[in-house]
Amino acid sequence: TNTIASLVKDADGNYTTADGKPVCIALTGELAWLGGNSLEAYVDKYGEQMFDVESFNTLKGKADAEGNVVLNDESLELLVKVITFSSEWNETADDAAAYLVWGESFDEVDYDSTVGMYKVDDYTIRYVTQNYIDINYFFTSCTSTWLVHEGLYEAGRDSTGTLESTNYGTSAETSMSYGPYKIESFQPDRQIVFVQNENWYGYEKNDDGSLVSYTNFEVDGEKRQQYQTTRYVIDVMDEAAAKQAFLKGELSSWAPSAEELPTYSTSDQLYQVDETYTLSFFFNTNVDALKEMDRSKGNTNSVVLSNTNFRKAFSLAVDRDEFVTATAGYKPAYALMNNLYFYDVYNDPTSSYRSSDPAMQAICNLYGVEYGDGTPYATLKDAYNSITGYNLTEAKALMATACKELVEAGLYTEGQPINIRIGWAAGALTSADNNQLALMEKFLNAAVEGSGFGAVTLEAVGNIEDRYSAVPSGEYAIGFGAWGGAAFYPFRNLQVYCDSDQYSINEAACWDPATETLTLTVDGEDVTMTWKDWSNALIGNGRFSQASNELKLEITAQLEQHFLEKYYRIPLAGTTACEMLAFKVSYYTEDYNIMYGFGGLRLMKYNYTDAEWAEFVAEQGGTVDYE
Incomplete structure (x- = not known):
């Protein structure tokens, strides 16, 4: 470990390590001394x-774009003043070394030609990325690898066609497993069977020849047995067959x-968890496009959607608590991101974006809910928790305003019916879809009265190849x-609405985020950028990518609020994942966490x-009762 005394000065008066590595003060980078937080934070x-x-x-x-300051006598003196200012912080000049980073100097390279693996x-792979990414988030993104067994891969090569290919991984014989399980058999479109891989480094062999493994980390204070499942069978079957197989114990x-x-909503074996997906209505608000749809696509007066007050009224007219009753498992949604988004999960597992003050304030601003003296709510959290997204009184007033504006603009004749077709689903419509549609039509007609x-008449259309x-x-x-x-990237969430280079924007007919600008107050200063640039500003090489999480929260919350205030998109419901678990097995925990679920197959335990x-x-007569 380097100390201040061990450093030397170069010809320019800047400090280096004894072997010549440059030394800097880290202002915005993560520091082990601060538990993974930054000095700036x-x-x-x-x-x-x-x-x-x-x-x-x-x-x-004096900092560079990465938030680092070259260490010299002047900057060292300033750092010591910062950290020794208060006796409560309890640091001395010797502790300054804990705020330093050092590294190598490299020749400039052509990045495009070196990015890769x-x-x-x-036992070591080096990844070179085009933009900076925190190592923890990099690991999160590695949901799979590209490791192959060279012998099998090369043996399966086929160069006879126009496309060179290999049959590697297409059968048990052409695959090589390197994890806790290996393929025993594989029947395309029917079944795949995994068994314990006796060659995996994590297994020990019992006296009876069985394999056992324990976590290399502590769970609730001790290492736990893992991968107790000895044989894992995955069958391909339709939903009806799957239900019958489950009830028969298969x-x-x-x-x-x-x-x-x-039917199973009260069963102790039902596991229901929130998903990150937020279902919304998204609009085409382009007047010319709406007029054409009124002429040739089966709509009547859909041009009303061009009016912001109409769309805002639309949102406020929806009783989301009632809407979600049409589909079991849905939950009301009022914002772009729900409570599963975490902004610093590796350092703080409680760092929920949605529960942060800026994020809660943004949604309170959106729905006009205040707190404090003279209001029903003492705290911001109380105000946020009161939000339902439903305000029929305001919706009716906005509808009246919208009607007046549309009539004055010559876009609508008072009293005429409104018929709008909705691109609803990729598959055929279900009874739940029809129930949702009926409720939505009821909500709208209550607001326009x-x-x-x-x-207002709404028509849901299914079997659409790409409604987006x-x-x-x-x-x-x-x-x-x-x-x-x-879920661990809330600071880049706005990209899906603003960056057409990376995503197909659902609201593309409403605006051009690459040219429309937005001014936000950042650290007390007004900053103007295009929406597209804002959506990239907090990540990679973005302008505020090295800023503190607190500042990133403020910016993200402002972006979320201002985007929702356009009413190009109306959040309606969040989805949930529901699973019935057989009595034969138990998950390790009943407390769900997005990082590890309920413990998964890895920590699954067997009751029989x-x-x-x-x-x-x-004994149950061949059918197990889970109701």
Whole structure:
């Protein structure tokens, strides 16, 4: 470990390590000394209670794009002033070394030609990424690898066609497993069977020849047995067959459909967890496109969707608590991201974006809910928790305003009916879809009553190959769909709405985020960028990518609020994943966490042996009751 005394000065008066590595003060980078937090984060949090803020700001003015300051006598003196300012912080000049980083100097390279994956040795792979990514998030993104067995891979090569290929991994014989399980058999479109891989490094062999493994980390204070399953069979079958197999004790788990879910809603064996996906209505608000849809796509007066007040009223008219009753497993949604999004999960497992003050404030602002003296809510959290997204009184007033605006613009004649086709589903419509549609039509007609608008009729359309592109292309005025995933990346969430280089934007007919600008207040200063640039500003090489999490939260929350205020997209419901677990097995925990679920197959425990389970099922008459 380097100390200040062990450093040397170069010809320019800058400190280096004894072997010539450059040394810098890390202002915004993660520091082990601070438990993975940055010095900037602590200064932002505690201010002059703990730190010499003036000296810190002077250092900040000397920082490079990565938030590092070259260490010399001047910057060292400033750092010491920062950390020794308060006796409560309890640090001395000797502790300054804990805030330093050092590294190698490399020749400039052509990045485009070096980005990729390289073998270092038999046990090491080096990844070179085009943009900076935190190592933890990099590991999260590695959901699979590209490791293959060279002999089998090469033996299966086929160069006879125009495309060179290999049959590697297409059968048990052409595969090589390197994890806790290996393929025993594989029948395409029918079944795959995995058994314990006796060559896996994590197994020990018992006296009877069976394999046992324990976690290399502690779970609830001790290492636990893992991978108790000796044989894992995956069968391909339709939903009806899966249900019958589960009830006959042939499957360890089964996912009931939305229609079947109410039957098992009170079962102790039902595991229901939130998913990251938020179902929304997204619109085409382009006047010319809406007029064309009124002429040729089966709509009547869908041009009303071009009016912001109409769309806002639409949102406020929806009783989401009632809407979700049409489909078992749905939950009301009022924002783009739900409570499964975490902004610093590796350092703080409680770092929920949705529970942060900026994120809660953004949604309170969106729905006009206040807290404090003279309001029903004492705290921000109380105000946020009160939000339902439903305000029929305001919706009716907005509908009246919208009608007046549309009539004055010559886009609508008072009293005329409104008929709008909705791109609803990729498959055939279900009874749940029809129930949702009926509720939505009821909500809208309650809002337009007395406003000057005629009755509203909605038509859901199923069996659409790509409804997400059919809306911006002008086939439908409204689409019903979801965005989700990337739960540990809330700071890049706005990309799916703003960055057309990376995503197909559902609302593309409404605006051009690459040219439309937005001004946000950042650290007390007004900053103007395009929406597209804002969506990339907090990640990679973005302008604020090295900023503190606190600042990133403020920016993300402002972006979420301002985007939702456009009403190009109306959040309606969140989805859940539902699973029935057989009595034969138990998950390790009943407490769900998005990082590890309920413990999964890795920590799954068995309540019966195979023989005991067969006997139990027979005692039940061949069908197990889970209701």
